[in-house]
Amino acid sequence: MIASIDTCFIIDWSKYRKRHLLEKIFDYVFTTEEVLNEVSSENTLEYVLNLMIKGFLVIYPFKTELSPIVRKALEISVSDPRIPSLDPPEAYALAIAYKENCICLTENKGVLRLVEYYNEFKKVKVWRSLELFKYLYSKGLIEDFEKELENYSRDTGHVFPKKRFS
Amino acid sequence: MSREFLPEDEFERSIRRKYADWNFIEKQPTKIKMALKLFIETGDSYKAAKLAGLTIDEFEEIRIKAKIPKVIVREN
Numbered sequence: 001m002i003a004s005i006d007t008c009f010i011i012d013w014s015k016y017r018k019r020h021l022l023e024k025i026f027d028y029v030f031t032t033e034e035v036l037n038e039v040s041s042e043n044t045l046e047y048v049l050n051l052m053i054k055g056f057l058v059i060y061p062f063k064t065e066l067s068p069i070v071r072k073a074l075e076i077s078v079s080d081p082r083i084p085s086l087d088p089p090e091a092y093a094l095a096i097a098y099k100e101n102c103i104c105l106t107e108n109k110g111v112l113r114l115v116e117y118y119n120e121f122k123k124v125k126v127w128r129s130l131e132l133f134k135y136l137y138s139k140g141l142i143e144d145f146e147k148e149l150e151n152y153s154r155d156t157g158h159v160f161p162k163k164r165f166s
Numbered sequence: 167m168s169r170e171f172l173p174e175d176e177f178e179r180s181i182r183r184k185y186a187d188w189n190f191i192e193k194q195p196t197k198i199k200m201a202l203k204l205f206i207e208t209g210d211s212y213k214a215a216k217l218a219g220l221t222i223d224e225f226e227e228i229r230i231k232a233k234i235p236k237v238i239v240r241e242n
Contacts, residue, residue: 008226012226037221038223039222040224041223041227081170082170087212090212107238108210109210128238157233159181159235159237159238160238160239161177163174
């Protein structure tokens, strides 16, 4: 399985005590310079360096092919008031997932809404950390789902409230 | 065109507001303070980081110190 990864996701995941689990799920993960430009702390740099040395984190080699997809996604996001406007890191993560039919690891609301509302982007599978934890649990890579969400919350400052909307 | 906010957006914003350490936020230099407030209102780390003149990584460190959570709503 392959994924593209957004900036916030990799930064948050680098803080998680069981960050090695990402490598148990995916064969490799694509990223772009736009994402790496936002990495600056020692902890995240050390994590990114490690993943690059292993060949797990790969800079997407066909970036020029993404331009039409990125442009389309950005145009939609600035013109549709239901969608928070996208910025380059998440737009590229989305475009890679679209092009490569892989999973997009992001928690960006703009990406989630774009995929939800626009048929042409519906084929993109977007995973937030919640979906990643569900998958880890389904594969037996974590034993206690709720405890792991608590650990992740403690390590990264996330909260996972339950709420139903109509 | 102004953004349309859904009930889910309002719910997430209310949680960020509730948990934020407002004393910490108010003591920050103006740009950082405004960036933290932008994050509370929108949940958008990239725009907040750019407003503060920081990388997302740098901004994330400050967000955690300001106790502003990232909210991921779970369906019942």
